[in-house]
Amino acid sequence: MRSARKNVVPGADRARRSFYLRYLLEPYLYVGPALVLIGAVILFPLILGISYSFQSIALLKPFETGWVGFENYAALWQDDKFWTAIGNTALWTCGSLFFQFFLGLGLALLLNTSFRGKRLFQALVFLPWAVPTFLTALTFAWLFNPVIGPFPHWLAGLGLIDEPYNILGDPDLAMWGPILANIWFGVPFFAITLLAALQSIPSELYEAAEIDGASDWQRFSKITLPFLAPMIVITVMLRTIWIANFADMIYVMTGGGPAGSTEILSSYVFTTAFRKLDFGYASAIAVALLLILLAYALILLVVRQKLVRT
Amino acid sequence: MSMIVRRSPLRTAGKYAAIGFYLIFALFPIYWLIKIALTPDALIYTEGTRMLPSALTFDNFAAVLQSDFLGYFTNSLIVSLGAAAGTTLIAAAAGYCFSRFRFAGKRAIIALLLVTQMFPLLMIIAPIYKIVAGLGLLNSLVSLIVVYTAFNIPFATFLMQSFFDGIPEDLEEAAMMDGCTRFQALRKVVFPLTLPGLGATLGFVFTAAWSELLFALMLISRNDSMTFPVGLLTFVSKFSVDWGQMMAAGTLALIPSCLFFIFIQRYLVQGLTSGAVKG
Known part of the structure; x- marks a missing residue:
């Protein structure tokens, strides 16, 4: 009390x-x-x-250290790689999120029913979450290997591509490699969060709907979805931010290549800081990423507020 | 919800198809990883895409156990256990505080913790490098433990809070009536009840620290203090040919985090559920 x-x-x-x-x-x-x-x-x-981000701090040029005002940002504005990375970040984030969400929702709905061996099933399907990221990335890089990996051979067998070739080396398609790995890794997270929300829906509601003769679809759209909606908005928002910031998968699988076609903002921050040791420029990219994410979060929160009010 | 008995056979079939799909989707990459690790080197190229290798070998594992990987493994264990223990202790205290006290600044502190979850952590990789270098702690496992502990505290705190919320306050109030101090009540009454929560938090942080790569790459460059992810990536760039050994090392890296995870995943759902019910 x-x-x-x-x-x-x-x-x-x-x-x-x-x-x-x-x-x-x-x-x-x-x-x-x-x-x-x-x-x-x-x-x-x-x-x-x-x-x-307002200084020149590059470990390789120790004598040019000092405050430079907006010079890093001006350089960023002129940097083609930066603008490509923004587009790539959008593709990476939306592509991953879309499939993670729907596969996660399906899994959560499945786990909310009862069947034999459910506990074992749950432990097994959540396993990808426990696989260390670098290992997921290495395994998927292997699965996409044109000589010894199964994916290119399957795709060729299905007639989707002419012959097994290096998809991760194709600037048009390379991004889908890390995205697939990220989907695999991220489905359990959505499933766990949505399952938790599903289990908090009072079962009396379903029983009442059952008595009133509601169909499955009616029960899903009139009870389940409205209950899940607030949780979905928050989870999707947090997850978007998390995915946009998540550079490990891309760094290990493609290193941002070929020709910058898979470089997202966060992996660009890392390679600039780690490979070029240019801390000033890396920080400027990071601040830009932060501002983009802040704008995104604000827009989403305003939209949510409007939806709640009406 | 499971009381609905009348089910068309089509729906049942669909359900089992979905179960099968998710199982294959989740397990295939893991199966492939282990398969490569067990395939003899000579067969990796000729039987690359076969589902089952025609011969199995443990040579890759034997080779890995004699290489630097044991050292990486030990380093990763030290770092992950250290971070898990530190985080759980600190987050349990903070989670207890959020669950039981009302005080000035509480909302501000919670908002602060939430903010740390939102901004790109890579943003601080350069400053952290500079600070750690300034302290002379580059290549030391202690710096990694401290960094990982701080990164995981916000989420772990919310997780612990939801576990404490599930324990009736009357229990410790009764103990405090009987003359215990709050801390004694916490230790003797509440602590035993939160063991699952503590276990889940430990496991969660362990798994997170076990797989962290980018900060470890930045802060560790000496071979004898590399953690597993860093060691494995260096291995890839150094001997890019030996996939079998690499996958064998990877399989070994899988064991601790999967063990932890299988143990904790039930509690994770539990913790999140009780949190969801409350708020």
């Missing part, structure tokens, strides 16, 4: 006052370590990172 505890605080006499002080401070003792660590390891570097 939270309200009961609040009444213990008249604060008049001294003993009570020290108790009150402890009562005020106690929460911070518990949350303090988390705050300190996040402040030191995430927030402080974040501010530092934003300041880097």
